[in-house]
Amino acid sequence: SYVLTQPPSVSVAPGKTARITCGGNNIGIKSIHWYQQKPGQAPVLVIYYDSDRPSGIPERFSGSNSGNTATLTISRVEAGDEADYYCQVWDSSSDHPPFGGGTKLTVL
Amino acid sequence: QVQLVQSGAEVKKPGASVKVSCEASGFTFNAAYYMHWVRQAPGQGLEWMGWINPYSGDTNSAQKFQGRLTMTRDPSISTVYMELSRLRSDDTAVYYCARVESVAGPSDPWGQGTLVTVSS
Numbered sequence: 485s486y487v488l489t490q491p492p493s494v495s496v497a498p499g500k501t502a503r504i505t506c507g508g509n510n511i512g513i514k515s516i517h518w519y520q521q522k523p524g525q526a527p528v529l530v531i532y533y534d535s536d537r538p539s540g541i542p543e544r545f546s547g548s549n550s551g552n553t554a555t556l557t558i559s560r561v562e563a564g565d566e567a568d569y570y571c572q573v574w575d576s577s578s579d580h581p582p583f584g585g586g587t588k589l590t591v592l
Numbered sequence: 593q594v595q596l597v598q599s600g601a602e603v604k605k606p607g608a609s610v611k612v613s614c615e616a617s618g619f620t621f622n623a624a625y626y627m628h629w630v631r632q633a634p635g636q637g638l639e640w641m642g643w644i645n646p647y648s649g650d651t652n653s654a655q656k657f658q659g660r661l662t663m664t665r666d667p668s669i670s671t672v673y674m675e676l677s678r679l680r681s682d683d684t685a686v687y688y689c690a691r692v693e694s695v696a697g698p699s700d701p702w703g704q705g706t707l708v709t710v711s712s
Binding site: 576579580 | 628630637638639640652654655688690695696697698699700701702703704705
């Protein structure tokens with residue numbers, strides 16, 4: 485099965501830029517989705533198909549995907565961005581959409 | 593607006609089965625939509641379990657759940673169901689349903705989650 489690798493944690497100061505990576509074999513040829521999950525809440529889609537933003541998601545959230553790494557970038561980080569972030573891809577070989585292990589974003 | 597409402601928390605004994613429902617509103621089941629089930633054990637990450645197409649009834653599940661996971665639907669009441677059998681203590685988790693437009697699309701929105709506790 486297709487494996488996605490995320491760093492367990494990322495820390496950033498308010499106002500700075502956070503970059504959360506998601507690694508996978510040739511992930512650049514797959515479509516990746518990103519979810520934000522705050523404690524006690526259901527996940528929320530923040531980026532889909534690599535770089536599209538759903539309505540209601542701030543422009544500060546952006547995504548890119550190339551080679552073996554996809555990246556979720558959060559600009560001008562705010563305290564309210566503190567959450568767990570998960571990547572997900574579609575594995576066409578199995579018709580399964582595995583998740584990465586998740587990254588806890590801490591705003592210092 | 594599109595909304596998914598799940599059934600309430602459950603407490604089950606090891607070896608029992610649990611059935612969680614997910615009622616959809618704000619959209620109509622058609623061939624383009626899939627409903628995915630995802631679970632999250634306490635303090636752990638998201639784990640994809642399987643999907644069902646509520647229109648056709650087609651299903652696909654992760655290998656670790658095959659033989660224990662049954663996904664069904666009742667289009668007449670816009671509801672899908674997830675039944676997990678032969679429960680173990682490590683099945684204790686919050687179970688989510690989520691809508692996916694086209695099988696490979698993003699999960700959006702998600703249900704509120706259903707806590708299933710397996711304890712003797």
